[in-house]
Amino acid sequence: MWTPARSLWRGRVGEVVSHGLGLAQPGWRANLEVVGTVIVARLKIVARYKGVLLMEAFLPIVFAALPILLGVSIAGGPENAATNFLNATGTENYALYMLIGASTFMVVSLMLWLVGYWLRREQESGTLEALYLVPTRRIYILAGVTTYAMIRSLMAFLIAIILGSLIFGVNPFSGNVLMAIAFLGIGLLPMWGISFLFGAFIMKVKEANSVISLMQWVVAFLMGVYFPVTVFPPLLRFFALSFPPTVMTDGMRGSILALETLYGGWYVNFAILIAMAFIIPYLGYETFLRMERRIKRNEGVGQF
Amino acid sequence: MNPPAAATVTAHRGFGLADLSFRQRLGTFYDMSKKQIIEFSRYPIAFVAIFVQIFLIIVMFMFATLAFSGASGTAGQGQLAGVMVYGFLVSMFLSFTLWEVGFSVREEQIRGTLESLYLSPANKFNNLMSRIFAILLFAGVMCVAAVVFVGAMVGGMPLENVAFALLVLALSISGFLGIGVIFAGVTLKLKETAQFLVSFLQFFFMIFSAVFFPFSALPAVLRENISRYLPVSYNVDLFRSLLINRPPELMSVASEFYIVVAFGIVSPIVGYFVYRWIERQARAAGTLGEY
Numbered sequence: 001m002w003t004p005a006r007s008l009w010r011g012r013v014g015e016v017v018s019h020g021l022g023l024a025q026p027g028w029r030a031n032l033e034v035v036g037t038v039i040v041a042r043l044k045i046v047a048r049y050k051g052v053l054l055m056e057a058f059l060p061i062v063f064a065a066l067p068i069l070l071g072v073s074i075a076g077g078p079e080n081a082a083t084n085f086l087n088a089t090g091t092e093n094y095a096l097y098m099l100i101g102a103s104t105f106m107v108v109s110l111m112l113w114l115v116g117y118w119l120r121r122e123q124e125s126g127t128l129e130a131l132y133l134v135p136t137r138r139i140y141i142l143a144g145v146t147t148y149a150m151i152r153s154l155m156a157f158l159i160a161i162i163l164g165s166l167i168f169g170v171n172p173f174s175g176n177v178l179m180a181i182a183f184l185g186i187g188l189l190p191m192w193g194i195s196f197l198f199g200a201f202i203m204k205v206k207e208a209n210s211v212i213s214l215m216q217w218v219v220a221f222l223m224g225v226y227f228p229v230t231v232f233p234p235l236l237r238f239f240a241l242s243f244p245p246t247v248m249t250d251g252m253r254g255s256i257l258a259l260e261t262l263y264g265g266w267y268v269n270f271a272i273l274i275a276m277a278f279i280i281p282y283l284g285y286e287t288f289l290r291m292e293r294r295i296k297r298n299e300g301v302g303q304f
Numbered sequence: 305m306n307p308p309a310a311a312t313v314t315a316h317r318g319f320g321l322a323d324l325s326f327r328q329r330l331g332t333f334y335d336m337s338k339k340q341i342i343e344f345s346r347y348p349i350a351f352v353a354i355f356v357q358i359f360l361i362i363v364m365f366m367f368a369t370l371a372f373s374g375a376s377g378t379a380g381q382g383q384l385a386g387v388m389v390y391g392f393l394v395s396m397f398l399s400f401t402l403w404e405v406g407f408s409v410r411e412e413q414i415r416g417t418l419e420s421l422y423l424s425p426a427n428k429f430n431n432l433m434s435r436i437f438a439i440l441l442f443a444g445v446m447c448v449a450a451v452v453f454v455g456a457m458v459g460g461m462p463l464e465n466v467a468f469a470l471l472v473l474a475l476s477i478s479g480f481l482g483i484g485v486i487f488a489g490v491t492l493k494l495k496e497t498a499q500f501l502v503s504f505l506q507f508f509f510m511i512f513s514a515v516f517f518p519f520s521a522l523p524a525v526l527r528e529n530i531s532r533y534l535p536v537s538y539n540v541d542l543f544r545s546l547l548i549n550r551p552p553e554l555m556s557v558a559s560e561f562y563i564v565v566a567f568g569i570v571s572p573i574v575g576y577f578v579y580r581w582i583e584r585q586a587r588a589a590g591t592l593g594e595y
Contacts, residue, residue, distance in 0.1 A: 055501075055503060055504050062507040062508075065511055066510060066517075067365065067368040070365065070368065070369060071371070074372045074373045081372050085371050088372075121414070206347070210353035214352075214354075214360075217357050218356075218360060221364050226364060227367045227368050227371050228371075231367055
C-alpha cells in the first residue's frame with residue numbers, strides 16, 4: 001500500500017544506490033578513514049622500494065646539473081656564465097635558479113606521475129573496477145592517492161634541495177624562505193586539481209607511460225624549469241603564465257633569489273595562486289567525474 | 305637413444321616437441337615484432353608523445369643555453385646545436401633500448417602474461433629482442449625529423465661523414481642492446497625499483513657520457529675517473545665528432561672506433577649470458593611472474 005513515508009524511503013534508497021554506496025551512509029569520520037587508509041597503504045607499498053625514493057631525490061639534482069654544465073661550457077667558464085646569466089635573468093646564482101626549478105618540477109612531475117600511474121596500474125592489474133564497488137565515494141580514494149603523491153613529492157623536494165645545495169655549493173636559505181614555503185604550499189593545491197584532470201585524461205586515453213613522459217616535458221617547458229618564460233613568444237607566454245606551476249616556481253625563485261616576479265610583485269603571484277587553488281581542484285574533480293561517467297557508459301573503467 | 309629420454313631433454317628446455325631451427329627462431333622474431341607493431345599501432349598517442357617529447361627536450365635546452373650565451377636568438381648556434389642534438393640522438397637510442405627491452409618484461413609481469421610467454425614453445429631470447437625492433441624503426445624516423453627541425457631552428461647544422469657515423473650508430477645500438485638485455489634480467493629481480501633504475505641509468509649516462517654538452521664541460525675528476533671508463537661515452541663522442549667533423553675529445557678516432565666495435569660485439573654476448581643466468585634463477589625460485 002502506498003504511503004508518503006514509503007515513497008520517501010524508496011527515493012532515498014534510490015539516491016544512495018545511485019552513488020554506488022548501497023545502503024551505506026558513511027559519515028565524515030569514515031570518509032577521513034578512507035583517505036587515511038589509502039595514504040597509509042600507498043606509503044607502505046612504496047616503503048618496500050627504497051631505491052625509488054632515493055632516485056626521486058637525486059633526479060632533480062641531475063636535472064639541474066645538465067643545464068649548468070651545458071651553460072658553463074657555452075659561456076667558457078663559471079664567471080662568464082654567471083655574468084651572462086645575470087644579464088638574462090637578474091641573478092648570477094644560476095645553480096640555485098636551476099635547482100629550485102628542477103626540484104619544483106620534480107614535485108609537479110611526481111604529482112602527475114603518481115596519480116596517472118596509479119590509475120593505469122589499477123586498470124592493468126584489474127583492480128580498478130573492484131575499487132568502484134567499495135562502499136565509499138571516489139573523491140576520498142582520489143584524495144588519499146593525491147595526498148600520498150603530495151607527501152612523496154614534498155619529501156623528494158626537501159631532500160633534493162638540501163643535497164643539491166651541498167653539491168652545487170649554494171645557500172637555499174639566502175632569501176625569504178618562509179615566503180617560498182608559502183608559495184610551495186599554496187601552489188600544491190592547484191596541482192591537486194591538475195592531477196585530477198590528468199587522471200581523467202589517463203582514464204580516457206589509457207596510454208599512461210607515453211602521456212606522462214610527454215606531459216613531464218610539456219610541464220617542464222611551460223613552467224620554465226631552466227629559463228624565465230619571458231623568452232617565449234606572446235601566445236606561449238600567455239599559456240605559461242596561466243599555468244599554476246609557472247606561477248609557483250616564479251614565486252619561489254623570486255622569494256629566494258630576490259627576483260622580480262613575472263606578474264610584477266610577489267603579492268600578485270600569491271593572489272593568482274590562491275585563486276587557482278580554489279578554481280582548479282573544483283574544475284579538475286568535475287572533469288574527472290564527467291569523464292568517469294562517460295567511460296562507465298561506454299567501454300567501462302577497467303578496459304585498457 | 306630411446307624416444308622418452310629425448311622427449312625429456314626437449315621438455316626440460318621448455319620447448320616441448322618444437323623444432324628450434326634457425327627458420328623457427330626467425331619466425332618467432334618476425335611474429336613477435338609484428339605483435340609489437342600492432343600493439344604500438346593501437347596506442348597512436350604514444351607515437352605523437354615521443355615525437356613531441358624529443359622536440360620539447362631539444363628546444364628546452366636550446367632556451368636554457370640562451371641565458372648563458374648572451375645571445376638573443378637561436379640562429380647561428382649550429383655547432384652547439386650539433387653537440388647537443390647528436391649526443392641526444394645516441395642517448396635516445398640508449399633509453400629506448402633500456403625502456404623497451406628492459407621495461408617491457410616488467411609490463412608482462414604486471415599483466416600476468418610473462419609466465420604464459422615462457423610456457424610457449426618459442427625462443428625466449430628472440431622474443432626479448434623483437435621488442436626493440438619496432439621502436440628502433442620509429443626512433444630512426446624521429447632522429448631524422450629532429451635533425452631537420454633543429455637545423456631549421458638554428459639555420460643549419462653540420463652534417464659530415466654520415467656513412468661512418470651511421471656505422472658507429474649501428475655498433476652503438478648493438479652495444480646498447482646488451483645493456484638492455486642485462487637490464488631485462490635485472491628487472492626480473494628488482495621488479496618495481498627497475499623503473500627508477502632505468503631513469504637513473506638514463507640520467508647517469510646523460511651526465512657522465514656528456515650527452516648534452518662537450519666532455520670538456522665536465523669537471524676533470526669526473527671525466528678522467530668515470531666518463532673515460534664508460535663505453536657509451538665513446539659512442540657519443542665518436543658519433544658526434546664525426547658528424548660535426550672535429551676531433552673526438554676522449555681519444556683519437558681510431559682508438560674510439562676500436563672501443564665502439566668491441567662494445568658492439570661483446571656487450572650483446574655478455575647481456576645474453578647475464579640474462580639467461582638471472583632468468584634461470586628466477587625460474588628456479590618461481591619468481592618469474594611475481595611483481
